Each structure stands twice: as C-alpha cells, then as structure tokens.
Amino acid sequence: MKKTFLALLGIVLLTGFPSPAPAVETTEIPLVAHLRERALPLATEADLDPLLARAHGARLILLGDGSHGSYDFYRVRAHISQRLIAEQDIAFIAVEGDWASTAEVDRYVRHLPGAAASAAEALRAFNRWPDWVWKNSEFERLVEWLHRFNGERPPERRVALYGMDLLGFPDSLQKLIDHPATTEAGSSFRQCLAPYLDNPLTYPVALAQGATDCTPELAALRARVAASDDHDGDLAAQLHVVENAEAYYRAMATSSASAWNRRVAHFAETLERLLDRHGPAARGLVWAHNTHVGDARLSAMAGQGMQSLGELLRTRFGTESTLLVGSATYTGSVLSGRDWGAPVATLPVPPAMEGSFEDLMHRAGHAVAYWLFAPGDRHDGPLAAPCGLRAIGVVYQPEFDARDNYLATILPGRFDAFIFIDRTRALEIPPSPSEKERP
Structure with a gap:
C-alpha cells in the first residue's frame, strides 16, 4: 500500500508553486527573522x-484552510490526509459539508450498497450553494483515492467520510419523512417550516417579528424517533442535524454569536458521536475553515463572544489529543461568490495587509513552509504578540479585504502548526457530465 501511495502522489509534495520570494531586509522586524x-x-x-510525528498522539487532527476556494489548501490537506491514512490508523474524515450529501459520497468511498459509479457522480449530492466547496476537481481526486484505498481493505477497516454541517438540514428532514416511523411527525415539522425552506434565513426574521417557532412540532418528531426501531442510528443522526439546524436559525433572531456557537457545537457533538461509533481507540481527520479549526480563545473571536471547534475539542479531549493545523496565503486567486448565493467566480486575492502574519511570512522569503509550535511559544518570544490573520469565506469581496477579513491572532496558541503558501490558485470546477461527453 505504501508503494502504491507514493506512486500515486509522486515524490514532490506540492507542485506548481513559484520560486521563493527574495528575502527582504528585516533586521527591524524580529518576528520576520524568527519566522524564517x-x-x-x-x-x-x-x-x-x-508534522506526522506530532500527529501520532492525537485522536482528532484538524486541518484548516484560509479559504474554501483555494486549490493549494485542498491539495496540501489531501496529501497530509493520504499520508496519515496510509501510515497511521485513521477511522474517518469529517468535512464541513452536509451530513446527508456527504453520506452519498461515503457510499462510494466505502463501496456500500447503492453507491454511485464514480466520485463525480457521488459528488452530485452536493446540490446547494456553495456546492463547489466539495464539488471540485481536487476533492474529487481525494474521493477517488479513498475509494481505491478502501478497495484493498476489509469492510470493517475502510476509512469513512462524513459531513458535520447542518446547513443542508432539509435533506436530513426529507430522510425522516421518507421513513415510515417518522413520516407523519416529519411532515408536520416541514409544514411548519414550509414558509422558510426556500431561504432559512427568513425563519429568524419572522421570529424576531413575533412569529411562532416550530419547537412543538420538533418535539413531536423527537418523540417519534425515540420510539422507533432505529437499529443503525440513522434516524437519530438525521434528527441531530434537524434539531440543531432549527436551534441555529432560531438563535439568529437574537444573536449572531449565539447562532455561530450553536453551529460550532453541532460540529463538536457530531465528532464525538463519530468517535463513539468507531470505538474508544478511533482517530479522525477534520477538514474545516481556519475560523473553526483554530482555538477562538487566542483570537479576536473571543471578544465577540464566539467559540470555535478547536476550542471545544481542546476543552473536551485536551491539547495532547487534538492537533490544530491552520493555513494561509499572501496573494493569488480564489473561487468565491461576491454575495451569498451569487454566481461563483475566480476572484483576486490582494497582497496581505501590512503587518499581518501573511505579510510577515511573505517577508521571511518562503514560497511554501510550515511551523510547529511549542507550548511556550504562546506566552514568550516574538510569536506571543497578536497579529492579524486573514480569513476568506465563500462570500468574498476583494476590495474590502483589509476591512473585513482579518482577526487579531496569537498564532501559536490558536494553532499547533501552521502552513504558509505564498501564492495560491483558485479551485477548479470539473466539467459537468454533459460537458465531458462533448467531442
């Protein structure tokens, strides 16, 4: 397996990066010299x-990206994931994708009954904006690799792929409606939510204006799931998504920070359920944005009342059992939308704001590099001072980059390791099946 793995990936870890930028005279900036x-x-x-040696003791290894639309972040995370899966005992990958959609991809990954014929076909399950976050060429390649890797393993040792998000809850609700034990209760809950399903953001708006929430219908659905013969736990898993989604949107009526924290808590709860499902020695990989992976207590997020997945997992499992890895870029291009639901486009990423960590790493002169932090780094030395760190989401407006996208961060506290890629490229969206068939 190791020989096959290396043959597939080649000897070079990352290809296509520019030559290192020439080093800038930095005697006046001790942090740049320290980073170098x-x-x-x-x-x-x-x-x-x-980095892999550092991961050995961790039950959960979180791999963060500085944007959801940069090829290079997906490529390096895929490579780290493949090596960890091939060389260490990893039970699953959990991604910041919807539970129901990712389950269709997991069928293909683990060769389960009813699986699609290819990764591209399986990824069609991601059918809501921003579907390109997972329906892209690089993630498709990882899914195909997992399919081949699992094909050489017995079913009980195949690496699973899960979604830990709740934004696609209508698909989970439909699964409950389709099950005979929960059809009636699920349909009643959907009827209550019907005015909001096309745009769930209208639910908190209506509640703020005095509308009645759907918690009674949700309680009835919960009771039906509890009374059902749910041997494989699928109904409970779908209910978990639906319950937390309703709480997430309801929280928006009063506090955006509370809503954020509800979604992050759902991520953490899902990971705990997955570890329980796979056994006391199970280990997992997690793909999510830096804002989720990093420990919010070491950033400006804490002052805004916001928590993070990394923070919750460190609290639950301890720092020795979690490894938080972030990543960032100085400049390049990114796949994103200018507004929520807007057409996706390749947008420029301007050079990082002066004095930010990305700017300081650029000045250090490395095209691609990473850092491993020691516990003392967060308290003593140049790295203990907070600097800005950029976060690009699925909605991005480059002209407001400096205003909207930086969080003050104590880097070695927020992350255990950090990857820097000086210039990144936008993700590629593969052609649709109809386009592939064209001569």
Missing part, C-alpha cells in the same frame, strides 16, 4: 515527517 529561522520546508515527502 523556525520555518520547516514543505517540498518533499520527508518534509512532512515532523
């Missing part, structure tokens, strides 16, 4: 060994 001295290269297979 501490940087680890990221160009060959062996360069990843220190």
Whole structure:
C-alpha cells in the first residue's frame, strides 16, 4: 500500500508553486527573522515527517484552510490526509459539508450498497450553494483515492467520510419523512417550516417579528424517533442535524454569536458521536475553515463572544489529543461568490495587509513552509504578540479585504502548526457530465 501511495502522489509534495520570494531586509522586524529561522520546508515527502510525528498522539487532527476556494489548501490537506491514512490508523474524515450529501459520497468511498459509479457522480449530492466547496476537481481526486484505498481493505477497516454541517438540514428532514416511523411527525415539522425552506434565513426574521417557532412540532418528531426501531442510528443522526439546524436559525433572531456557537457545537457533538461509533481507540481527520479549526480563545473571536471547534475539542479531549493545523496565503486567486448565493467566480486575492502574519511570512522569503509550535511559544518570544490573520469565506469581496477579513491572532496558541503558501490558485470546477461527453 505504501508503494502504491507514493506512486500515486509522486515524490514532490506540492507542485506548481513559484520560486521563493527574495528575502527582504528585516533586521527591524524580529518576528520576520524568527519566522524564517523556525520555518520547516514543505517540498518533499520527508518534509512532512515532523508534522506526522506530532500527529501520532492525537485522536482528532484538524486541518484548516484560509479559504474554501483555494486549490493549494485542498491539495496540501489531501496529501497530509493520504499520508496519515496510509501510515497511521485513521477511522474517518469529517468535512464541513452536509451530513446527508456527504453520506452519498461515503457510499462510494466505502463501496456500500447503492453507491454511485464514480466520485463525480457521488459528488452530485452536493446540490446547494456553495456546492463547489466539495464539488471540485481536487476533492474529487481525494474521493477517488479513498475509494481505491478502501478497495484493498476489509469492510470493517475502510476509512469513512462524513459531513458535520447542518446547513443542508432539509435533506436530513426529507430522510425522516421518507421513513415510515417518522413520516407523519416529519411532515408536520416541514409544514411548519414550509414558509422558510426556500431561504432559512427568513425563519429568524419572522421570529424576531413575533412569529411562532416550530419547537412543538420538533418535539413531536423527537418523540417519534425515540420510539422507533432505529437499529443503525440513522434516524437519530438525521434528527441531530434537524434539531440543531432549527436551534441555529432560531438563535439568529437574537444573536449572531449565539447562532455561530450553536453551529460550532453541532460540529463538536457530531465528532464525538463519530468517535463513539468507531470505538474508544478511533482517530479522525477534520477538514474545516481556519475560523473553526483554530482555538477562538487566542483570537479576536473571543471578544465577540464566539467559540470555535478547536476550542471545544481542546476543552473536551485536551491539547495532547487534538492537533490544530491552520493555513494561509499572501496573494493569488480564489473561487468565491461576491454575495451569498451569487454566481461563483475566480476572484483576486490582494497582497496581505501590512503587518499581518501573511505579510510577515511573505517577508521571511518562503514560497511554501510550515511551523510547529511549542507550548511556550504562546506566552514568550516574538510569536506571543497578536497579529492579524486573514480569513476568506465563500462570500468574498476583494476590495474590502483589509476591512473585513482579518482577526487579531496569537498564532501559536490558536494553532499547533501552521502552513504558509505564498501564492495560491483558485479551485477548479470539473466539467459537468454533459460537458465531458462533448467531442
């Protein structure tokens, strides 16, 4: 398996990156010199060994991205994931995608009954905006790799793929409606939510204006699931998504921070359920945005009353059992929408704001590098001072980058390791099946 793995990936870890930027005279900025001295290269297979060694004791390894639309972040996370799966005992990958949609991809990944014929076909299950976050060429390649890898393993040892998000809750609700034990209660709940299903953001608006919420119908659905013969736990899993989604949108009526925290808590609860499902020694990989992966207590998020997945997992499992890995870029391009639901486009990523971590790493002169942090780094030395760190989401307006996209961060506290790619490229959306068939 190791030989096959290397043959598939080649010897070079990352390809297509520019030559390192020339070093800038930095004697007046001690942090730049410190970053240059501490940087680890990221160009060959062996360069990843220190990071993989650090991951050995962790039950959950969180791999963050600085944007959901950059090819290079997906590529490096895929490579780290493939090596960890091939060389260490990993039970599952959980992504910041919807539970029901990702379950269709998991069927293909684990060769389960009713699976699609290809990764591209399985990924069609992601059918709501921003579907390109998972329906892209790089993630498709990872799904195909997992399918091949699992094909050489017995069913009980195949690596699973799960979604841990709740934004696609209508699909989970439909699964409950389709089940005979919960059809009536699920239909009643959907009827209550019917005015809001096309745009769930109208639910908190209506509640703020005095509308009645749907919690009684949800309680009835919960009772039906509890009374059902749910041997495989599928109904409970779908209910978990639906319950937390209703609470998430309801919280928006009073506090955006409370709503954010409800969604993050759902991520953490889902991961705990997955660890329980796979057994006391199970280990998992998590793909999510930096704002979820990093520990919010070491950033400006804490002052806004916002928690993060990394924070909750460190609290639940301890720092030795969690590894939080972030990533960032100085400039390049990104796949994103200018507004929620807007057409996706390739947008420029302007050079990072002066004085930000991305700017300081750029000045250190590495095209691609990473850092491993020690516990003392968050308290002493140049890295203990907060600097801005950029966060690009699925909605991005480059002209307001400096105003909207930076969070003050103590980097070695917020993350255990950090990957820097000086120039990134936008994700590629693969052609549709009809386009592939054209001569």
